[in-house]
Amino acid sequence: MKAVTANRLADGRVVYLAPDGAWTERLVNAAIFENIEAENALASLGASAIEFADAYLIEVHTDGYPSGREALRETIRNSGPTIRTDLGKQAENG
Amino acid sequence: MYRYDEFDAAIVYDRVKQFRGQVERRLSGELSEDEFKPLRLMNGLYLQLHAYMLRVAIPYGTLSSKQLRKLAHIARKYDKGYAHFTTRQNVQYNWPALVDVPDILDGLSTVEMHAIQTSGNCIRNVTSDQYAGxxxxxxxxxxxxxxxxxxxxxxxxxxxxxxxxxxxxxxxxxxxxxxxxxxxxxxxxxxxxxxxxxxxxxxxxxxxxxxxxxxxxxxxxxxxxxxxxxxxxxxxxxxxxxxxxxxxxxxxxxxxxxxxxxxxxxxxxxxxxxxxxxxxxxxxxxxxxxxYFSPPVFERLPHESASLKESIQSDDGFARWVRVNTAAHKQPGYAIVNISLKPIGGVPGDATDAQMEAAADLAERYSFDEIRVTHEQNLCLPHVKKDNLFAVWTTLKQHDLATANIGLVSDIIACPGLDYCTLANTRSIPIAQRISERFADFDVQENLGEIKVKISGCINACGHHHVGHIGILGVDKKGEEFYQVTLGGSAAEDACLGDIVGRGLSSGEVVDAVERLVDFYRGERNDGERFLDAYRRLGPGPFKEALYANA
Amino acid sequence: MPMLELVEGKLIRVDTTPCEEISLVVWRGGAQPEAGVSALVLPNDAPAEDVGHEVNAFAAVVLEFPTFKDGRAYSQARILRERFGYGGKIRARGEILRDQIAFMVRCGFDAFEMETSKSGFYNQALLDFSHVYQPAADAALPVWRQRAQRAVAAE
Structure with missing residues (x-):
């Protein structure tokens, strides 16, 4: 399974494509796609290009957590630096 | 230090204005990300794992108090209260918003600083000896x-x-x-x-x-x-x-x-x-x-300071700090003070806004307004009177800046690694933290003498592992972090590349392995022989054996 | 190809003039440039050094930017201008970013094959910087010369 991720243009924060086509900061709220669907979702992003930068696909489990080879990297992106748990999304409640 | 004249100021002002225009064109959609990326990179603005990262140039590592205070101010106002000093004597902010960057650059320009050519395929910030002058x-x-x-x-x-x-x-x-x-x-x-x-x-x-x-x-x-x-x-x-x-x-x-x-x-x-x-x-x-680089007006002082001698005798912690963190100055009665940004268990090179302000105040009061950044990710007060060392140390201690480990095993260079960097394969900071915790005992560290540990989270080698006495390179093996050890490198006047000694070690194994190396050295060294010299004398064989002894 | 040309410090749109292009290989093979008409197309990896003063027989030299990141033509242009005193047009072809034009002009380029509807936009780029630190192929005085002049004037 895949999700679409990017950084928000204005502030660089990590965002994920939600089922409604908007961007969400929470991976748990991201749309989870089958592989081909995911490619299509990524390809159709062009129009909102002033909202985000550097969009790409990540592998996720069905429960939405990062999987595959880049799991550690994507977990850190989704949480924050492992050496500063007071920073990043992990520091924001819930 | 150098001061801008109207020409220097105009060039930086023009660059900020140009970059503000580039950001506006990107935000309005006039520029695509593909078009904007090379422009932001020419001005030190990267997109990292969590956010943008802005790298600010510190030409040849020299800062005034006013400049360091501005860096602290930016950390507090636009970032998350800290900044990271790099092996290129620069400073990086890990969380700025794109929309704020033009204002940050405006602020920097008021203290004669900028982010020009801190990335991109161009001539980067020139670096130098932190003890210059x-x-x-x-x-x-x-x-x-x-x-x-x-x-x-x-x-x-x-x-x-x-x-x-x-x-x-x-x-x-x-x-x-x-x-x-x-x-x-x-x-x-x-x-x-x-x-x-x-x-x-x-x-x-x-x-x-x-x-x-x-x-x-x-x-x-x-x-x-x-x-x-x-x-x-x-x-x-x-x-x-x-x-x-x-x-x-x-x-x-x-x-x-x-x-x-x-x-x-x-x-x-x-x-x-x-x-x-x-x-x-x-x-x-x-x-x-x-x-602009004329020596400051030094006082004529005797070589030795009586008050320093007294303080050394009365406080062992201070005595150690003087032994380890200060260096000889060319002017009698003065010393060079190294400020360690490597507290035990800390993040190498990170400094909070308050720490930066404390260092700036000390520089203003005791070091002719000058601070240096070292390529080993520490700071330095170049011109401190020996009479004032105790006062400087006391303030540094209050701000957790008095770790007496310059050049010792816990004075580790580490790249940001996978905790921040998009290029990294593995984390490097946690390894640095665990090694420094393992050797937390300052008697042990000082007894071991100079050991340069350098850690990179990927093959790009920003942590200089090739030239570490002990170098550690993180490699990804099927999604798991492994660490390959190189031995015998040096970046100093006896520069050489370390030898790769064998297979990578897991994150769980690597700190024990480093300890075995160091223990082996301690057992084998001659009087006054550094780790590096013992390695050169004995060759990789026995060190390799020690490294993998438990495996 | 639409083109902007630098005329008295300003980029202006020019109607494409027919121009016979001669490649380096063809020229080396013996082709004769026609005065005032022929342009030499110098590939990115050709040593400008080898072109020599004969380049002055061409009305223009075309230098290439296969991508904006490939900066070899900046050096080629300076060598043609500063070493061989080349006085014809040096035309940039390929991927050219707005923010590179001032650098190109400093290195001796004075024609740019590109979208011409936005000449105002590109002209603005020429004004981005009011001073320069180093000498190049243009007439701009490096700041150290300006400093020296000011010091003399102050005496």
Missing amino acids: ATAEEIEDPRPWCEIIRQWSTLHPEFSFLPRKFKIAVTASDHDRAAVRVHDIGLRLHKSLTGEVGFEVIVGGGLGRTPIIGPTIREFLPKKHLLSYLEAILRVYNLYGRRDNKYKARIKILVNAEGVDRFREQVEQEWALIKGSDLDLPVCEIDRIRV
Whole structure:
């Protein structure tokens, strides 16, 4: 399974494509796609290009957590630096 | 230190204005990300794992108190209350918003700072010896030459789209604190047999995927020809450096492919045609710049300080800090103070806004308003009266800045690694933290003496692992972090590359393995013999055995 | 190809003039440039050094930017201007970013094959910087010369 991720243009924060086509900061709220669907979702992003930068696909489990080879990297992106748990999304409640 | 005149100020002002325009064009959608990316990268703005990262240039690592206070202010107002000092004597902010960056740059310009050429395939910030102007070892202060290079290389119309980034370091001491042999160009000021001072020119050193100790292409370059000679080197590189493969695009690959002799010939040929042109600055301009680096007005003091002696006797912690963290100054009665940014278990190179302000205050009060950043990710107060060391230490201690570990096993260089960096394969900071915790005992550390541990989270080698006495390279194995150890490297005047000793160790194994190495050294060393020297004497075999003893 | 040309410090749109292009290989093979008409197309990896003073027989030289990142032509242009005193047009072809034009002009380029509807936009780019630190192929005085002049004037 895949999700679409990017950084928000204005502030660089990590965002994920939600089922409604908007961007969400929470991976748990991201749309989870089958592989081909995911490619299509990524390809159709062009129009909102002033909202985000550097969009790409990540592998996720069905429960939405990062999987595959880049799991550690994507977990850190989704949480924050492992050496500063007071920073990043992990520091924001819930 | 150097102060901008109206020309310098105008150029930085123009650059900020230009970048503000570029950001506006991106935010309005006029520029696509593909078009904007090279523009933001030319100004030190990266997109990292969690956010943007802004790298600010600290030319040759020299800061005034006012500048450091501004860096602290930016950390507090636009970032998350801290900043990260790098191996290139620069500073990085890990969380700025794109929309704030033009204002940050505006703020920096008010204290004569900028982010120009802190990334991109251009001539990067020139680095130097953090003890410049303070050590008795040096032939002359290298910083005027750094400033001359800074000006020449800033917005250079011909060399802004080189095959790859380009780093220049300058030193003027026999003891090399600027790692000149692992730079694209390393310059070493020295005296010729006739007593004239000039540059030894080293070209094509570097770390990364293809580490190389740079060869000398010219033993002696008269100072007045510095810029024409640099321009000749850069022109040869710009025209003939490889552009088909970014991993083979650094000048070291060109020098290696051509051979040192042929490369030298090409440079000399080019130089013959441009030498003596308008590139070579007239004496009046060199003198104008040199005046800014005149020594401060030191007091005439005795070599020894009675109050220092007393404090050393009455406080062991202070005595240790003086032994480990201060260095000899050229002026009697003064010392060079190193401020460690490596607290036990901390993040190497990180400093909070309050710590930066504390260092700035100390510099203003006790060090003629000067602070230096070292390539080993520490700070330095270059000119402190011995009489004031106790007061400086007391304040540093209050701000957790008095860790007495300069040059010791816990004074570790580490790249940001996978905790921040998009290029990294593995984390490096947690390994640094665990090693420093393992050797937290300062008696043990001091007894072990100089051991340089350097950690990179990927093959790009930003943590300089190739030149660590103990180098650690993180490698990804099917999604798991492994660490490969290299031994016997050095970035100093005895520069050499470490040997890769064997298979990678898991994150769980690596700290124990480092401890076994160090224990082995302790058992085998001769009197006063450093880890590196023992390694050179005994060879990799027994160290390798120790490293894998439990495996 | 639409083109902007630098005329008295300003970029202006020019109607494409027919121009016979001669490649380096063809020229080396013996082709004769026609005065005032022919343009030499110099590939990115050709040593400008080897072209020599004969380049002055061409009305223009075309230098290439296969991508904006490939900066070899900056050096080629300076060599043609400063070493061989080339006085014809030096035309940039390929991927050219707005923010590179000032660098190109400093290196001796004075014609740019590109979208011409936005000449105002590109002209603005020429004004981005009011001073320069280093000498190049243009007439701009490096700041150290300005400093020296000011020092003399102050005496």
